[in-house]
Amino acid sequence: MDYHFEFRPYRRLFKQPLRTRYGFWNVREGLILRLTDAEGRIGWGEVAPIADFGTESFAQALSFCQFLATEISEGTIAQIPATFPACQFGFGAALENLSVVPSGNAQTALNSLWTVHEQSYLLPTGRDALRGWQDPWQQGFRTFKWKIGVVDSAEELRHFETLMQCLPEKACLRLDANGGLNWDTASRWLATCDRLTSSYAAKVEFLEQPLPIEQFDQLLNLHQQFRTPIALDESVSTLTQIQSCYQKGWRGIFVIKAALAGSPEKLRSFCQTHAIEVVWSSALETSVAQHFIRHRLIPAVPASDRAVGFGVDHWFLDTTLNQLDFEQLWQSL
Ligand SMILES: [Mg+2]
Structure with missing residues (x-):
């Protein structure tokens, strides 16, 4: 099955720079993913890499998404290379979120x-x-x-x-x-x-x-x-x-x-x-x-x-x- 794929980058400023031994971190950048299936169901995902932890960089994740077509399949997601773990997570989560349609109480429980x-x-x-x-x-x-x-x-x-x-x-x-x-x-x-x-x-x-x-x-x-x-x-x-x-x-x-x-x-x-x-x-x-x-x-x-x-x-x-x-x-x- 093919899914319609969209993404939007975000930039979040820290109130004050987060200081770790890697230095000062001022802005958190990531991507929100949106998959839509043929029935109009939506699966949300997020790519939030941290290169200091050995993932792809934000720039690499961004180019990866820009390079993808607007229609993707499960096969596309399964083929994301291991050097892009944050993308593997984001797309994998979006796909799983698509298959879940909570209703009633389940929806309320999820609202936290x-x-x-x-x-x-x-x-x-x-x-x-x-x-x-x-x-x-x-x-x-x-x-x-x-x-x-x-x-x-x-x-x-x-x-x-x-x-x-x-x-x-x-x-x-x-x-x-x-x-x-x-x-x-x-x-x-x-x-x-x-x-x-x-x-x-x-x-x-x-x-x-x-x-x-x-x-x-x-x-x-x-x-x-x-x-x-x-x-x-x-x-x-x-x-x-x-x-x-x-x-x-x-x-x-x-x-x-x-x-x-x-x-x-x-x-x-x-x-x-x-x-x-x-x-x-x-x-x-x-x-x-x-x-x-x-x-x-x-x-x-x-x-x-x-x-x-x-x-x-x-x-x-x-x-x-x-x-x-x-x-x-x-x-x-
Ligand atoms: Mg730690």
Whole structure:
């Protein structure tokens, strides 16, 4: 069957640049996809690449879509190369969304994303985190994520201790180094995590991607040496990498950014057949991809009680692209 294919690019400004060890990120660019079948049903999809995570760039995804004809088939989608995982996800999701026609109660149930309790909240980087958690705590967030490995590590460790002193009981902190530490600094962070978790009311849930992806053996080694768990993120960006880390013996946490991982069908199938511990995480996508992940992907795999990493909408200036009326969202582009 052929589908009528349209796409529209979006550009979203961050309220303030998002600082990670890759530098400053000012604008999130992506594409909203719209497939229409012969009966007039619509399937929405989204391509939200992050080249720093090993996906195609936005420019590559854009040219890919510009190159496609306005009538495409399932075969076209099946042939998207593995070097374009964000496109594989976006087109795969659009195709699956086409086959679902919710009505009545099912439609109402679909009209939601996550509650604050289910999400982790991304704090500002550096010392700004110290006054960044109180408002979201009042709103009900209990899990917070903080980017590290950005400034001097002695300074960050001091802020970390202050943050752990301030955070109330039941608060849970995720640290994310984005691969920016080395063996010594990672060991220092993990030893500090172990110490502070036993000294204070709040706990460190895990340290995400302390070392670069090339240092898999050292990551495994660190995971075995400390009580604070390690989660892989950049190491497991795409399904190919998830499979490879699993085969090499990783049984710790997998942070999965489904929007970057490739075909949602294959990802779902892998998670259903391998008992891996997953933390679902945002690639700073709009509600189009979030809705698919929330309703079509997560419920299809074994449940986890860990918060999902989708508490990021507050980073964007506009809220138009957070809405669940996709026709309106489309019209705004
Ligand atoms: Mg991460």
